[in-house]
Amino acid sequence: MQDFELSSEVRDGTFVVCLSGDLDIVTSRQLDETLAAARKRHSRVVLDLSAVDFMDTSSLAVIVSHWKGLQAAGGSLSLAGARYQYTRTLWITGLASRIAMFDTVDLAVADAQEPAPAGADQQG
16 A cells, blocks of 8 residues: 655646545545645646545545636646546546546646637536
8 A cells, every 4th residue: 555645846837736645535635735725826736646546535525626616716627647447436426527637747737828719618
């Protein structure tokens, strides 16, 4: 079992949170606190899930809450590197088709830099 690790950095104006290990009822609180603090200074957030080994519904609730909050404020939350076998709750709940998902953090950050076309909708 891998220990949970969370780190963050700002890339091209986008706040990137790198997560490693299990996202569960215990670790979701740390994710929530990190995202709450990030939203005070950044409107674009990317979660790097490439090293997440497990994701439960408590962590999913945290992600959805901040995704909705950022969208309501005109910002965005994207996911990068999510591996189905470890983050299947995203697909089971249908969120994988609603939250912007990218293969890599670089692609997610690049997409966050692109202005949305006028009248464009973020539906997936």
